[in-house]
Amino acid sequence: MSQMHHAALDQQQQQQQPGQYNQICTRTSSCGSPAPAEGSEPSSCPGHRSRTPRRKWQVFPGRNRFYCNGRIMMARQTGVFYLTLVLILLTSGLFFTFDGFTANKRSDTETSCPFLASNLTPAIPAVGGILFVFVMGMLFRASFSDPGVLPRATPDEAADLERQIDSAGCSRPPPRTREVLINGQTVKLKYCFTCKIFRPPRASHCSLCDNCVERFDHHCPWVGNCVGRRNYRFFYLFILSLSFLTIFIFAFVITHVILRSNRTGFLSALKDSPASVLEVVVCFFSVWSIVGLSGFHTYLISSNQTTNEDIKGSWSTKRGKDNYNPYSYGNILTNCCAALCGPLPPSLIDRRGLIQCDTPHTVSQSNGTSSSYASTQLRSHMCDQDQCIQSTKFVLQAAATPLLHSDPVVLAPLPGKTATLGGPCAYLAPTQPSLPSCGGDVLTLRDAAVDSHCHHHLHHHHHHHHHHFVSPEETPCTTPQGALACPAHLHLHPQPHPPVPSPAALYDPASQDALHEDSVRGLVKLSSV
């Protein structure tokens, strides 16, 4: 019976082949690869299935917050950002209302009058308005955009790197740095344990956001985000324009108070416009800090350094006579232009892409792709911490076996429903945790699964942590249908139709075997960890 299913699938496959390939191809190129990521909370439990395709931001492994369906990306702590917003809006609002705006009314005595516009020139609030809009625009751009986060390594890459590292040296521990010569200067590339990559030069791992960021400058709480390659220019323009705005408001509020006090005396002028006092106080303190910061960043830009490098003194001559910045273009103007007007690279994390089952070459549905599928699944789900979670779950599942059999297990799709591969597939790869990897376990499992020529249907859509795994995939080699029946997967099945009774009946003994095997494996894995 499964043969029929397979045949039907194959047919389906072939019929849809050309279009499907293109569809897969475009999707992968536009949506990016499934980065190894995992949903932070398990939303699925037996009986619940999410049929809507999920977006990658929902399973992003870093500690970021996303809004507007992935369009806006910020750090976890945004309290200080709201403070920044409030300060700017309040001060500017007070300025425009009480000191600057509309040139219609003219009065000497009323406090809420737009003083400066009528007494000096309406250009003042106009320029102020432009500055304010620019400041807010740059603030939002700096806060909401991706600073240049490097996506974490896929399990295959991580395994490959581990292989290279381990084979490189026999000493323990193996060296986790690489040296590279850039423009005559030796730069050390460090291995990031969380992201499982060798960090590119100038990249750094932000502990607050738990991401590696390219050209990491610093994590700015005022902006509520990291400042890195993609949003440094927005950050710089924000602080530059904010310093102009602050100086502007400060200057004109002082002017306002002076003009008023010429007429009515100093103290009564202050009494007449209390808002001015608040504005002066806020601006006074802001000017020192913001103008100072702008000056500092102007220096950094002109020497093409990041805050991180400057603080560590990476390129200072104190470290060595021959120490120099290999990234600098030598010319202040070129450095400035490169930082501010250089090309803006696109985001590497593809927040709004849809999560798919996998990349094109491993996504084929026909019979023989079981091993590729298995390796794909494994590849995508190899995660150390999750291994442990899975192991525990297997043990628990084995214990709860009688309870699980009440649920029908249908994994073979009915032929008409194969449709797009991706379809309602909610593919999630586990997060890369910050624990040192027990990559060894992972590799054995992967190899074992590649060995097995079990047929599974693609409906091994793995929802987060629940189970997936190798072990279940190996065991059903013994089942007659050759289809995997892991009761753990049942709730993941995206098909809405009711289960076919006969396969379910046949699946039960197989699944029981599978569970028992799983629990054994789970225990073994737990003990090995």
Added chain:
Amino acid sequence: MATEFHNLQELRHSASLVTKVFIQRDYSEGTVCRFQTKFPSELDNRIERTLLEETVKTLNSYYAEAEKIGGQSYLEGCLACATAYIIFLCMETRYEKVLRKISGYIQEQNEKIYAPRGLLITDPIERGMRVLEISLFEDRGSGGSSPSSSMSSGSSAR
């Protein structure tokens, strides 16, 4: 040992993934995106050196073009700044245009050169520009050798 595949569909359809080879980034010229042109040993009997080197060199030149700091990028940057970056809502940046060209190039290379040899190149943008991933496929019929090769590579990692 090299199996003949005639097109990408056949590759996807009847082949099984054996292993993946990763070509790492070359940082010798700074943070510019470049991939190493060193030929990976696993591909020794799968593809000619010159073909792969040609592909990598072309990709490197595309990336260099995308990240080039010159007249056009300055113009784009200044224009964008003047419009408070709103212009990027309507216009595509030069980098994005080049990335699209690169995807097209990779697809073409896959169809013409790599798929017939049982290989598939993944666009680096899908791997966060960290690596150039080349997947090795084996025809399922001759799949006997493949699991052992991956197993041996797996166990050596431990």
